[in-house]
Amino acid sequence: MDLVPVVSYERASADKAKDEHTVADQRKVNRRTAERLGWQIVRSFTDNDKSAAKDGVVRDEFEQMLRVLRAGKLPDGTTVRGCVVVAEDRLVRRAGDYERFIDAITVVDGRVFADARDTKDLYSENVESMGLMGAVISRMEVKKMRRRVTQWHRKRAEEGTIPNGYRPFGWKDDKRTLDPTQSDAIRQAVKQLIAGHSLNSIVMDWQRQEFVTTRGNAWTPQTLKQLLRNPRLCGWRRIKGEILKDANGAAVVGQWEAVITPQEWEAVQAIFDARRGKQVGEHGVVGDLPHDFREHRYLLTSILRCGRPREDGTLCMAKLRVAQHPDFDHHVYQCRSRSYGGCGRLARRGDKVDEYITEAVLAKLEERTVTAPEVGPWAGASNLEEAEEQLRELRQHWHMKKISNPLFFAEAERLEAEIARLTTERERHSVAVQRAQADITDVRRRWFSETDDDRLDMSQKRAYVREAFHAIIVHPVGQGNGSRSTFDHSKLEPIWRA
Numbered sequence: 166m167d168l169v170p171v172v173s174y175e176r177a178s179a180d181k182a183k184d185e186h187t188v189a190d191q192r193k194v195n196r197r198t199a200e201r202l203g204w205q206i207v208r209s210f211t212d213n214d215k216s217a218a219k220d221g222v223v224r225d226e227f228e229q230m231l232r233v234l235r236a237g238k239l240p241d242g243t244t245v246r247g248c249v250v251v252a253e254d255r256l257v258r259r260a261g262d263y264e265r266f267i268d269a270i271t272v273v274d275g276r277v278f279a280d281a282r283d284t285k286d287l288y289s290e291n292v293e294s295m296g297l298m299g300a301v302i303s304r305m306e307v308k309k310m311r312r313r314v315t316q317w318h319r320k321r322a323e324e325g326t327i328p329n330g331y332r333p334f335g336w337k338d339d340k341r342t343l344d345p346t347q348s349d350a351i352r353q354a355v356k357q358l359i360a361g362h363s364l365n366s367i368v369m370d371w372q373r374q375e376f377v378t379t380r381g382n383a384w385t386p387q388t389l390k391q392l393l394r395n396p397r398l399c400g401w402r403r404i405k406g407e408i409l410k411d412a413n414g415a416a417v418v419g420q421w422e423a424v425i426t427p428q429e430w431e432a433v434q435a436i437f438d439a440r441r442g443k444q445v446g447e448h449g450v451v452g453d454l455p456h457d458f459r460e461h462r463y464l465l466t467s468i469l470r471c472g473r474p475r476e477d478g479t480l481c482m483a484k485l486r487v488a489q490h491p492d493f494d495h496h497v498y499q500c501r502s503r504s505y506g507g508c509g510r511l512a513r514r515g516d517k518v519d520e521y522i523t524e525a526v527l528a529k530l531e532e533r534t535v536t537a538p539e540v541g542p543w544a545g546a547s548n549l550e551e552a553e554e555q556l557r558e559l560r561q562h563w564h565m566k567k568i569s570n571p572l573f574f575a576e577a578e579r580l581e582a583e584i585a586r587l588t589t590e591r592e593r594h595s596v597a598v599q600r601a602q603a604d605i606t607d608v609r610r611r612w613f614s615e616t617d618d619d620r621l622d623m624s625q626k627r628a629y630v631r632e633a634f635h636a637i638i639v640h641p642v643g644q645g646n647g648s649r650s651t652f653d654h655s656k657l658e659p660i661w662r663a
């Protein structure tokens with residue numbers, strides 16, 4: 166099994182009293198985390214706040230790491246597919262850093278991230294919608310809330326009680342004792358998967374052995390994957406997406422017999438995680454920037470922030486949303502009412518703001534000369550050719566009865582899986598090439614085009630805006646009426662990304 170190449174990040178805190186983890190400790194923990202997940206640390210990035218405790222200091226290695234993650238490789242060309250840290254508070258010192266980190270690591274699909282406790286899906290909507298300034302804070306609050314809601318659930322589960330519901334495949338009716346045949350089959354499947362077999366080939370194998378699910382259905386790759394994703398297999402339990410841990414941070418072990426070890430289960434998860442996002446459809450197209458996860462009809466919703474001062478002098482900073490008024494022929498960005506967390510007292514002409522920000526984004530894009538990372542030729546070409554050639558030969562031999570049926574099918578299956586994997590890889594690579602070649606100065610045409618095939622849709626435009634700004638603060642234009650329809654671009658304060 167190929168190990169997934171990742172980087173690690175360690176940070177020595179400025180506050181020595183509070184710092185229980187030295188850099189060396191963190192590095193050790195990170196190495197263990199990587200090992201457990203079937204990952205390999207190809208480079209460690211380390212910053213030391215002690216040497217520069219002042220706020221506003223640049224964390225050199227952090228910035229370097231972001232560049233590496235964005236490029237997907239080290240300066241020497243070594244591929245990098247993810248990142249490991251001990252805990253998020255090591256990674257992020259300021260709210261903006263978190264978003265920049267997410268942006269850098271999720272610039273393409275299939276990247277992985279883990280702290281000492283668990284892997285995290287940075288592509289989920291939760292991460293994205295947190296966005297901007299308050300990312301870290303709101304994340305912590307959401308977590309706190311979730312924790313409260315699940316507390317009673319947890320209490321039961323913490324005692325390791327057997328969950329209600331169907332008898333799971335692999336166990337007897339008591340849901341506690343292993344079914345020898347079924348649990349054996351699962352163990353086999355795990356071995357095969359780790360050895361590189363596809364879900365498909367395992368399912369075919371199970372069908373030949375006439376295994377069915379506990380509800381009596383034929384196994385499919387989807388249901389098999391669900392089964393193998395279930396931490397119950399190694400005696401653990403997942404609640405609301407997280408492995409249940411005790412007060413010391415160790416996984417709670419249930420009162421049922423385990424089929425496989427936690428290490429085996431985690432290896433399988435790492436394989437699935439690494440495969441995720443590998444399927445490229447027929448539409449691998451140019452300018453395929455990371456899309457917004459939610460549909461937006463307007464360019465700047467949730468990117469604009471309300472800049473009206475509150476009574477205590479701080480700015481409102483609520484995200485502006487769009488309102489359509491029947492007596493205007495344009496949309497209006499406005500601050501939501503108090504009950505929704507805004508001040509409800511700021512609004513601005515949407516068409517004018519969109520126009521101004523669009524120009525700002527395009528100007529920035531056009532002044533950049535180098536944008537996309539350089540993409541070399543695809544490294545797998547000869548492997549693919551070879552596999553195809555082998556398959557052709559194999560067929561010939563079989564046709565001439567030079568090899569037996571079992572040997573032919575076993576070998577053909579292996580080669581076909583290999584070819585499928587390489588073909589997907591090639592498609593992905595060609596997308597990357599196209600993207601690298603996309604002429605950035607062409608963006609203006611595509612931006613305003615109504616008809617071209619490669620015109621940008623709203624989510625792509627939004628991606629460009631997000632690439633350019635952390636946020637744009639809309640300051641009030643002053644007292645009096647008509648403020649929602651007047652426009653003064655000096656009242657817009659873009660927070661540019663570095």
Ligand SMILES: [Zn+2]
Pocket residue numbers: 471472473481482483500501507508509510511
């Ligand atoms: Zn407001």
